Amino acid sequence: MLFDQITNNKRYLFWTLQAVGWSGWAFTFYLGVLFWGKVPSENYHWYLPLISAIGMCLTLGLRALYRSMWEMPIARRVFAIVLGSYTAGLLWMACRAAIFYEVFPEERKAYEEHGMAWYSYFDGGISAFWVMLVWSALYFGIKYYLQSQEEKERWLKAMNMAHQAQLKMLRYQLNPHFLFNTLNAISTLILDQNTTLANTMVTRLSRFLRYSLDNDPMQKVTVAQEMDALRLYLDIEKVRFEERLELHFDVEASAETALMPSLLLQPLVENSIKYAIAQAINGGAIAISARAFGGDLLLSVADDGPGLDLRNGRLPKGGGVGLANCRERLKEIYGEHQSFRLSTTEPHGLTINIRIPLEREAKAP
Incomplete structure (x- = not known):
């Protein structure tokens, strides 16, 4: 001292x-x-x-x-x-x-x-x-x-x-289309006098926005917390697409306590909804997974949409603001100790694989 x-x-x-x-x-x-x-x-x-x-x-x-x-x-x-x-x-x-x-x-x-x-x-x-x-x-x-x-x-x-x-700029760059579409869906439900579902959507939207604003982008959250927020977001989208949106979560128990940047996967899922679900007549499926492997946390978001024209597993020019922002956030936080790779989902679609250092929440003494 x-x-x-x-x-x-x-x-x-x-x-x-x-x-x-x-x-x-x-x-x-x-x-x-x-x-x-x-x-x-x-x-x-x-x-x-x-x-x-x-x-x-x-x-x-x-x-x-x-x-x-x-x-x-x-x-x-x-x-x-x-x-x-x-x-x-x-x-x-x-x-x-x-x-x-x-x-x-x-x-x-x-x-x-x-x-x-x-x-x-x-x-x-x-x-x-x-x-x-x-x-x-x-x-x-x-x-x-x-x-x-x-x-x-x-x-x-x-x-x-x-x-x-x-x-913070990258983290708070929420897609205005999501808010517009959600509010438009709530308005439609009100006009259809489905006030119960409209109230449910307003509550979910409020909880999701509170989560996104209350969490400091400089702080990390557990995978379990991030998945809860992601489910909250997808519950809102589920009201819009109903049976056209199929969801699959695969989170290993060992990965649930791992730390990751808050709302890292949300723009990736939003990208899949925009290009793989909304544009398909019959909708599609989105699979989200998380697992711990060695000293890394492996995350992936896959859809069965039309996919992208990939060049060496990288995002082509004009391939989406959400994907570019996610990649930039990872670079800002982890530097070279991370990877962000794009690949094709068989037989068609887009798979995004993320690798970041495995970190655990410090236990209170």
């Missing part, structure tokens, strides 16, 4: 890196002093934190400088980085020398015994410059990285919103 708060908040991240970075410098410097055999006095543990704090304050000035010239041309930024780092380095070394020789006279005596004069501390201005330059490079590197991550996150959000919009 604390790590997420630090990484997601720029202010927390900056001060955390400042504290860690300057503490690391102080510790490294201390180890270097020990390595060269210059054992520090008991007061040395105050000196390193103090000069580290001064260095941190100077980098805050650099930060303000860099933020003010962030939109400047690259050449001016590079010049400001080099000049600012060198100036900060000299100021840092001047503070270090003043503190070292005035506040810690015992340390001054010890260093003079090793042949180090006060002015030699300014020779360390170059090393201090490199420390500030490294800090500047890290500042710009981290800032550019965070900026690129924010841009990437914005791009991903935009892509996700476009992805959801595409899915």
Whole structure:
């Protein structure tokens, strides 16, 4: 929780890196002093934190400088980085020398015994410059990285919103002919004073539309739920076509709890009704099946209508909006981990086979 708060908040991240970075410098410097055999006095543990704090304050000035010239041309930024780092380095070394020789006279005596004069501390201005330059490079590197991550996150959000919009557009593209034909059939029943059946159709239509609108196209439903909605839709069509519409459902028990996109099969069945049932004098049959096989869920919708002029099992141009939308939905949701194939039903008709990854509903703990 604390790590997420630090990484997601720029202010927390900056001060955390400042504290860690300057503490690391102080510790490294201390180890270097020990390595060269210059054992520090008991007061040395105050000196390193103090000069580290001064260095941190100077980098805050650099930060303000860099933020003010962030939109400047690259050449001016590079010049400001080099000049600012060198100036900060000299100021840092001047503070270090003043503190070292005035506040810690015992340390001054010890260093003079090793042949180090006060002015030699300014020779360390170059090393201090490199420390500030490294800090500047890290500042710009981290800032550019965070900026690129924010841009990437914005791009991903935009892509996700476009992805959801595409899915919703495909999902809610209900055929207006279905509503028109259903309402026309209800009107005919009312004129024939068959109010009981008309009321039944209105109730079924209301339940079907509520199901289609209440289910988020980004969410999946079980095969059993999808088949119930499909039966609700077909019950409405059954009133129109009566005995001319023959239905066959074959859903394996192992496939009933599998997940699939909501109302995926409805436009396929609607396509079969439009081309195989409505245009045939004697009507026809539609068979719907679902089964689990290995790691896949296999779905199919078959009719015994005139079929389509298939080319390599693919939908020819102008072969139906419902089929094209179904294929696009599958691509949007599953990418390459799906297949949508068309074939001929023997002796005539159209069979649509769909393969998607087998997913199960997560059980509540």
